[in-house]
Amino acid sequence: MSSSAAVPFWRAAGMTYISYSNICANLVRNCLKEPFKSEAIAREKVHYSLAKFENGKSLKPTVRSNDQE
Amino acid sequence: MAMAALRRESRRLTSIVSPNPINVLRSSLLSSEEQTSAGVRCISTQIVRNRMKSIKNIQKITKAMKMVAASKLRQVQTKTENSRGLWQPFTALLGDTPSVSVKKNVVIAISSDKGLCGGINTTSVKVSRGVKKLNDDPESETKFVILGEKAKVQLIRGDSRKDIELCMTELQKNPLNFTQVSALADDILKSVQFDALRIVFNKFGSVVSFVPTVATILSPEIVERESEAGGTLGELDSYEIEGGETKSEILQNLAEFQFSCVLYNAVLENACSEQGARMSAMDSSSRNAGEVLDRLTLTYNRTRQASITTELIEIISGASALEG
Numbered sequence: 081m082s083s084s085a086a087v088p089f090w091r092a093a094g095m096t097y098i099s100y101s102n103i104c105a106n107l108v109r110n111c112l113k114e115p116f117k118s119e120a121i122a123r124e125k126v127h128y129s130l131a132k133f134e135n136g137k138s139l140k141p142t143v144r145s146n147d148q149e
Numbered sequence: 150m151a152m153a154a155l156r157r158e159s160r161r162l163t164s165i166v167s168p169n170p171i172n173v174l175r176s177s178l179l180s181s182e183e184q185t186s187a188g189v190r191c192i193s194t195q196i197v198r199n200r201m202k203s204i205k206n207i208q209k210i211t212k213a214m215k216m217v218a219a220s221k222l223r224q225v226q227t228k229t230e231n232s233r234g235l236w237q238p239f240t241a242l243l244g245d246t247p248s249v250s251v252k253k254n255v256v257i258a259i260s261s262d263k264g265l266c267g268g269i270n271t272t273s274v275k276v277s278r279g280v281k282k283l284n285d286d287p288e289s290e291t292k293f294v295i296l297g298e299k300a301k302v303q304l305i306r307g308d309s310r311k312d313i314e315l316c317m318t319e320l321q322k323n324p325l326n327f328t329q330v331s332a333l334a335d336d337i338l339k340s341v342q343f344d345a346l347r348i349v350f351n352k353f354g355s356v357v358s359f360v361p362t363v364a365t366i367l368s369p370e371i372v373e374r375e376s377e378a379g380g381t382l383g384e385l386d387s388y389e390i391e392g393g394e395t396k397s398e399i400l401q402n403l404a405e406f407q408f409s410c411v412l413y414n415a416v417l418e419n420a421c422s423e424q425g426a427r428m429s430a431m432d433s434s435s436r437n438a439g440e441v442l443d444r445l446t447l448t449y450n451r452t453r454q455a456s457i458t459t460e461l462i463e464i465i466s467g468a469s470a471l472e473g
Contacts, residue, residue, distance in 0.1 A: 097401070098408075124328035
């Protein structure tokens with residue numbers, strides 16, 4: 081997992097613990113056997129739209145959909 | 150049936166309908182003067198009937214929405230109750246310390262995307278504003294991160310629109326799951342600077358009770374500062390740390406994971422409250438539609454009765470006039 085260096089490699093790559101653990105969870109999910117595997121993957125769908133605000137005005141929203149990160 | 154309708158019918162059908170003595174009699178009695186005065190005397194039953202029909206339809210719709218909300222509630226409620234086990238160990242370890250005052254506050258207001266669910270969105274907006282006011286001093290600043298369409302609409306209208314940092318919608322297109330919420334939490338972490346995150350949501354008590362709740366997540370630096378200062382976080386030092394990581398690294402990972410867990414629970418609790426509130430709102434509105442329908446039916450029947458009585462009087466007096 082993490083080396084004895086000051087910063088773990090995934091944080092050095094600019095990831096947060098959340099995205100790191102998400103990747104790990106996805107790996108575990110992919111290790112399941114078939115009927116359970118597709119079921120587990122279908123369950124974890126990502127969809128939301130994100131808009132940043134500047135001075136009370138909404139910038140153009142971006143849609144994040146089904147990226148397992 | 151109704152007088153006006155009958156009149157129209159009789160005018161249309163006199164030639165077709167077999168010469169019924171009453172019908173003939175009445176149509177001979179009708180004059181244009183009488184028609185206008187009759188219009189004044191009684192409510193147009195046509196309009197009342199249309200109104201009744203539309204209210205019946207509304208009642209059907211609200212009933213259906215109630216059913217939908219009830220079945221959605223059942224799904225999301227089990228998920229919510231299971232997700233409570235996620236934040237409890239974190240609260241046991243790091244505590245929930247809303248009173249810690251920090252420089253950069255970020256209020257995460259959770260609301261729904263859809264309306265017709267009572268006052269839960271207004272409550273969470275109000276509480277978010279209150280949290281901002283509580284932390285209002287010249288040195289610190291408060292930003293908003295909004296989840297859901299409804300809180301966005303309300304917060305943009307107020308004077309706090311300049312403090313909105315980020316807005317996320319369309320959360321519930323698929324059933325809520327941890328991957329989605331953690332991706333969301335990841336985006337929040339990457340795009341806002343914070344010392345404390347304050348998540349405002351409606352905690353689901355029962356179908357009729359939602360408790361506006363604030364969950365506080367401190368940034369790792371603040372947790373370290375607080376644990377050195379003692380207090381509720383002072384016991385953190387009594388834990389042993391395994392592996393090569395330092396305490397600040399562990400705390401950072403913990404804080405990030407805590408955030409995604411608490412957010413997951415908060416989003417679920419709010420979705421649960423939303424469905425519950427929609428269920429009770431739709432229940433009361435279909436009951437209300439029933440009441441309106443009852444009143445209208447009463448008016449309708451009374452008018453019809455009055456017109457029948459009038460017609461009888463007219464017939465009888467006409468007949469007696471012919472006799473005399």
